[in-house]
Amino acid sequence: MAELIIDKETCTGCEACVPVCPFGALSMGDDGTAVVDEKCTFCGACVDVCPVGAITLIKDEKAARTPEAGEYKDVWVFIEHEDGKVSPVSFELLGEGAILARDLGCRLCGMLFTDPEHVEAFAAEAVAYGAETVYVMESPLLGSYRTDPYARAAVDLIRKHKPEIVLFGATTQGRDFAGTVATTLEAGLTADCTGLAIDPETKNLKQTRPAFGGNIMATILDYPQYRPQMSTVRPKVFAMPPRDPSRQGQVVREPLAMTEDEVRTKVLEFVRGEETVNLADAEIIISGGRGVGCGENFKVLQELADTLKAAVGASRAAVDAGWIPYHHQVGQTGRTVRPKIYFACGISGSVQHQAGMKTSDVIVAINKDPEAPIFQIATYGIVGDLFQVVPMLTQEFKKRLGR
Amino acid sequence: MLYLTSVFAALPKEEPLRIAVCVKQVPDTTDVKINPETNTLVREGVASILNPFDEYAVEEALQLREKHGGEVHVITMGPPQAVEVLKQAVAMGADKAYLVSDRAFAGADTLATAYTLALTLRTLGDLDLVICGKQAIDGDTAQVGPGIATRMGMPQLTYVAKVKEVDPQAKRIVVERLLEHGRETVESRLPALLTVVKDINKPRPVSLMGIRKASRAEIPVLTAAAVGADENRIGLKGSPTWVTKVFSPEARGGGGEILKGDLPEAVSALADRIMNTKFVK
Numbered sequence: 001m002a003e004l005i006i007d008k009e010t011c012t013g014c015e016a017c018v019p020v021c022p023f024g025a026l027s028m029g030d031d032g033t034a035v036v037d038e039k040c041t042f043c044g045a046c047v048d049v050c051p052v053g054a055i056t057l058i059k060d061e062k063a064a065r066t067p068e069a070g071e072y073k074d075v076w077v078f079i080e081h082e083d084g085k086v087s088p089v090s091f092e093l094l095g096e097g098a099i100l101a102r103d104l105g106c107r108l109c110g111m112l113f114t115d116p117e118h119v120e121a122f123a124a125e126a127v128a129y130g131a132e133t134v135y136v137m138e139s140p141l142l143g144s145y146r147t148d149p150y151a152r153a154a155v156d157l158i159r160k161h162k163p164e165i166v167l168f169g170a171t172t173q174g175r176d177f178a179g180t181v182a183t184t185l186e187a188g189l190t191a192d193c194t195g196l197a198i199d200p201e202t203k204n205l206k207q208t209r210p211a212f213g214g215n216i217m218a219t220i221l222d223y224p225q226y227r228p229q230m231s232t233v234r235p236k237v238f239a240m241p242p243r244d245p246s247r248q249g250q251v252v253r254e255p256l257a258m259t260e261d262e263v264r265t266k267v268l269e270f271v272r273g274e275e276t277v278n279l280a281d282a283e284i285i286i287s288g289g290r291g292v293g294c295g296e297n298f299k300v301l302q303e304l305a306d307t308l309k310a311a312v313g314a315s316r317a318a319v320d321a322g323w324i325p326y327h328h329q330v331g332q333t334g335r336t337v338r339p340k341i342y343f344a345c346g347i348s349g350s351v352q353h354q355a356g357m358k359t360s361d362v363i364v365a366i367n368k369d370p371e372a373p374i375f376q377i378a379t380y381g382i383v384g385d386l387f388q389v390v391p392m393l394t395q396e397f398k399k400r401l402g403r
Numbered sequence: 404m405l406y407l408t409s410v411f412a413a414l415p416k417e418e419p420l421r422i423a424v425c426v427k428q429v430p431d432t433t434d435v436k437i438n439p440e441t442n443t444l445v446r447e448g449v450a451s452i453l454n455p456f457d458e459y460a461v462e463e464a465l466q467l468r469e470k471h472g473g474e475v476h477v478i479t480m481g482p483p484q485a486v487e488v489l490k491q492a493v494a495m496g497a498d499k500a501y502l503v504s505d506r507a508f509a510g511a512d513t514l515a516t517a518y519t520l521a522l523t524l525r526t527l528g529d530l531d532l533v534i535c536g537k538q539a540i541d542g543d544t545a546q547v548g549p550g551i552a553t554r555m556g557m558p559q560l561t562y563v564a565k566v567k568e569v570d571p572q573a574k575r576i577v578v579e580r581l582l583e584h585g586r587e588t589v590e591s592r593l594p595a596l597l598t599v600v601k602d603i604n605k606p607r608p609v610s611l612m613g614i615r616k617a618s619r620a621e622i623p624v625l626t627a628a629a630v631g632a633d634e635n636r637i638g639l640k641g642s643p644t645w646v647t648k649v650f651s652p653e654a655r656g657g658g659g660e661i662l663k664g665d666l667p668e669a670v671s672a673l674a675d676r677i678m679n680t681k682f683v684k
Binding site for chain 2 (some may be wrong): 002022025037038039040041042043044045059082083147148151171172173175176178179180182183184186187188189190191192206210211212214215216217218219220221222223225226264265266267268269270271272273278279280283284306308309321325326327329332333334336341361362363364372375377378379380381382383384388389392393396397400401
């Protein structure tokens with residue numbers, strides 16, 4: 001069992017370790033020396049900060065199953081598709097994957113599962129965005145995403161070809177998928193990474209992600225005993241790479257070892273949302289909160305959204321009041337979004353709301369209350385009544401954009 | 404004959420359901436503050452709560468039990484004080500609760516956590532359904548639900564916004580899943596694992612009687628040995644990933660520009676700045 005040992009003789013009671021513990025596991029004991037409790041996750045943050053070296057972290061020996069050097073190689077990106085189109089996040093991951101592959105001196109590959117009808121077009125898109133090789137399984141079972149056949153396909157393919165890194169979009173599909181694949185492979189999986197890099201010395205993948213609603217960032221590594229290293233990344237975290245249709249790539253086909261009666265689920269119906277722009281894809285989001293006052297008033301925000309080709313979001317307060325459906329909710333118990341511009345209209349900006357939107361590139365706050373916490377994270381703010389400001393803004397943009 | 408069959412098919416099924424719910428105790432992030440001097444999370448005095456998504460999971464289990472009869476078991480893995488969230492679930496109406504707690508579980512990532520919870524669920528006997536919240540608000544990974552399903556050999560139905568039909572006799576469930584672009588209706592075999600979103604229900608408030616029941620409830624503590632865990636697969640030792648560094652996110656340029664002047668001026672200035680970002684197309 002891992003253990004954090006604080007040497008009572010050496011500890012001077014300086015308390016330097018107490019505030020650096022991200023998990024609040026350290027405190028000062030009755031005898032004036034530091035004590036650790038069960039919240040400790042053995043991250044080692046305290047070890048580095050102790051000025052007298054009183055803290056020792058003992059990590060367990062990992063089970064001896066270290067892969068041979070070079071046994072796992074290449075960077076793979078899961079080519080996600082929905083409704084006959086490759087999801088943009090897959091291209092963004094190819095862009096980032098190319099940097100990782102360059103730093104590792106290996107190939108960048110796509111992993112694609114689809115039906116025979118779409119395979120050529122999807123594989124060509126993956127190549128145009130940078131994949132050197134696309135590993136493909138094609139079957140009528142793989143037409144639209146279902147956990148069972150996709151997981152079987154991925155597990156078989158990864159076991160056979162042994163990629164070193166596998167990246168997935170942190171979409172509902174990607175999260176559903178990666179979670180089961182990593183479990184079957186007993187591989188590490190880090191969710192919602194906002195930064196990926198290759199450690200120049202160890203060549204391991206450094207995965208940086210927010211935790212505690214974005215209040216802290218953590219860099220996570222996989223022990224070398226576990227491969228592949230797998231991560232999910234939210235849409236729009238990485239830039240879209242240029243598309244080059246003249247690129248040449250190789251397509252490697254493998255058969256799917258599964259029949260329809262082995263698949264335990266069946267999709268009966270898919271009803272597309274009524275919104276023309278949805279929160280996950282939106283470059284611009286216009287959100288309303290308690291200040292909007294009633295469901296009818298969301299029209300004011302909708303007009304600005306239509307003008308800017310934006311999606312409409314909402315705070316929990318507005319959703320809980322029944323003014324707008326749940327799938328518009330941004331924040332801790334709703335969706336986390338990262339648009340280019342986020343307009344918070346009549347939203348005070350609770351920590352929970354901020355957790356869902358504070359990584360937006362530009363935040364615009366419109367609120368009557370100059371003390372509203374949203375102004376502290378806003379790029380631009382107007383203190384005023386949203387029912388005056390928003391319609392004026394709509395007119396202003398209509399004029400400037402000629403819409 | 405045909406007539407009779409259809410009448411029977413229309414009758415409500417009263418097969419009892421055995422349901423387990425996995426919950427987690429998380430810090431109530433409302434209270435989380437950053438210490439501006441050390442730039443770290445201040446967790447002293449931060450209340451611990453039942454993960455909000457897990458409250459919907461408990462509620463859904465209770466509603467299904469009310470409709471079909473059966474039992475609701477709730478489990479959590481955590482330190483001794485995590486028993487509080489189990490008491491809350493019992494106060495809401497859960498039949499039984501189990502705390503999975505052992506120093507050897509410390510440092511578990513999602514793979515080791517899912518392994519431990521799956522073993523614990525196995526000790527509960529045959530289950531029709533396992534229900535989890537879609538994710539915990541502290542880690543936000545949404546990985547443990549699929550991990551448990553995979554370990555248990557159950558189909559997983561994630562992001563469930565509605566349970567449309569459950570037929571334990573025919574071993575069949577139909578649910579509606581909330582996806583980015585719409586709603587998907589899926590049929591699955593039972594037993595199955597569901598992860599639920601907020602849309603699914605409205606959790607009941609805890610009653611006084613419920614609190615009394617919870618205070619009397621016996622909540623067994625299961626250790627690593629009790630669930631038959633392989634020591635190489637739990638805690639830090641069974642975790643492929645480890646946190647190497649934690650740090651504060653880059654602060655957002657500490658308060659931006661408040662556009663002043665009369666309203667038309669401020670609005671025009673705002674439009675200038677937004678047009679300059681080139682994000683408007």
